[in-house]
Amino acid sequence: MPKRAFITGITGQDAAYLAKFLLEKDYEVYGAYRRSASVNLWRLHDLQLDGKVKLVPMDLLELTNIMRTIQEIAPDEIYNLAAQSFVGISFDQLIYTTNVNAVGVAYLLESVRTIRPEARFYQASTSEMFGKVQEVPQNEKTPFYPRSPYAVAKLYGHWITVNYREAHGMHASSGILFNHESPLRGREFVTRKITASLAKIKHGQQEVLELGNLDAKRDWGFAGDYVEGMWLMLQQPTADDYVLATGESRSVREFVETAAAQLGFQIAWEGEGADTKGIDRKTGAVIVRVNPAFYRPAEVDYLLGDSTKARTKLGWTPKVTFEELVEMMVKADMDRAARGELEHLNF
Ligand code: NDP
Ligand code: GDR
Numbered sequence: 001m002p003k004r005a006f007i008t009g010i011t012g013q014d015a016a017y018l019a020k021f022l023l024e025k026d027y028e029v030y031g032a033y034r035r036s037a038s039v040n041l042w043r044l045h046d047l048q049l050d051g052k053v054k055l056v057p058m059d060l061l062e063l064t065n066i067m068r069t070i071q072e073i074a075p076d077e078i079y080n081l082a083a084q085s086f087v088g089i090s091f092d093q094l095i096y097t098t099n100v101n102a103v104g105v106a107y108l109l110e111s112v113r114t115i116r117p118e119a120r121f122y123q124a125s126t127s128e129m130f131g132k133v134q135e136v137p138q139n140e141k142t143p144f145y146p147r148s149p150y151a152v153a154k155l156y157g158h159w160i161t162v163n164y165r166e167a168h169g170m171h172a173s174s175g176i177l178f179n180h181e182s183p184l185r186g187r188e189f190v191t192r193k194i195t196a197s198l199a200k201i202k203h204g205q206q207e208v209l210e211l212g213n214l215d216a217k218r219d220w221g222f223a224g225d226y227v228e229g230m231w232l233m234l235q236q237p238t239a240d241d242y243v244l245a246t247g248e249s250r251s252v253r254e255f256v257e258t259a260a261a262q263l264g265f266q267i268a269w270e271g272e273g274a275d276t277k278g279i280d281r282k283t284g285a286v287i288v289r290v291n292p293a294f295y296r297p298a299e300v301d302y303l304l305g306d307s308t309k310a311r312t313k314l315g316w317t318p319k320v321t322f323e324e325l326v327e328m329m330v331k332a333d334m335d336r337a338a339r340g341e342l343e344h345l346n347f
Helices: 015-025 042-046 063-073 092-114 149-168 190-202 223-234 252-262 308-314 324-338
Strands: 006-007 026-033 054-057 079-080 120-126 172-177 207-210 241-244 268-269 288-290
Touching: 006 015, 006 063, 006 120, 015 026, 015 223, 042 172, 054 063, 063 092, 079 223, 092 120, 092 149, 120 149, 120 223, 149 268, 172 223, 190 252, 190 324, 207 252, 223 241, 223 308, 241 308, 252 268, 252 324, 268 324
Parallel strands: 006 026, 006 079, 026 054, 079 120, 120 172, 172 241, 207 288, 268 288
Antiparallel strands: none
């Protein structure tokens, strides 16, 4: 009998890579999508997984739906990847974000405890929980200080997972993952916004790249590497919490510079004290303009992860370097721009 994995948030970035990873390990993979007028399966398509994942409609806000789904699938492993995952919007949609990212985890855990307590459970926790810098680098013992409604809700998801492990003996692990990106990243996140915008500019489909805080620093890895870490956590005899990170941190500005260099672009920075005059289009310089509209009410300035525990206990190690990641994303967006697939996107 193949093992049965159940992934929530199957239309998202991580779920696509995880589904591919698990299918290659001969798992039977079930994926929950939420009903909408147009369910978006482009990521599964991109990884050539059409028809390979068994799709089930399930919303994290609907307890009865969750209970029936767990009953029907009877999964061996559950990966809770569903979330309102965009930090920026969580300041405007705080109740919704709290319901999905916090209460939704409780619905799911309680359903598993009641119906399928032997299943192993993975919760998608986040480096955003570290928030305001307390210490650098951050590991499993670093105190949390969330800086957004997203991160506050995720902190509940993290602790309730720990609590179900300790109170009910469930095999429930929380992966505290630092930013991980890919060509399948949602376009509102800064890395993809940069690569898609620069690709459009290269193809004459966009004039300017507008960004918020250029000085924020993130520990960026490749999503495909991180899903292996999720799986490894559920293969351990006992459940635990683990940080997954590359151990390198770059600013948003450095991400722009790296991507621009790969495209042979010079950058003309605008705004925030930059000299806005004398940008000569003939030089081919690309205008990157700071627009305060993209600032956050409270920012996370500096994330740098220490994943020694995962490296030692799980034998996990990220393989794709920062430069390779940027290159992979730039190439994918250049191909998409050439096919006219990005033209309808506004950033
Ligand atoms: P995505 O935004 O790409 O995917 C999120 C998924 O959650 C989508 O499939 C979305 O469905 C689904 N979803 C949202 N609301 C609900 C709901 N009410 N019921 C059911 N499903 C819902 O995120 P990622 O793949 O990047 O991230 C996966 C998880 O890991 C998330 O929980 C995220 O918060 C967390 N995380 C991500 C990191 C990263 O760097 N990528 C780092 C650390 C943690 P739909 O398509 O319908 O919107
Ligand atoms: P993050 O990712 O908030 O780290 O959350 P995002 O790419 O949105 O922001 C990273 C940093 O870039 C700064 N920034 C901008 N961000 C966006 N989106 N758009 C801009 O124009 C822009 N300009 C500057 C931000 O202020 C921020 O400092 C991601 C998500 O995947 C979460 O779900 C996950 O938990 C964390 O990573 C780890």
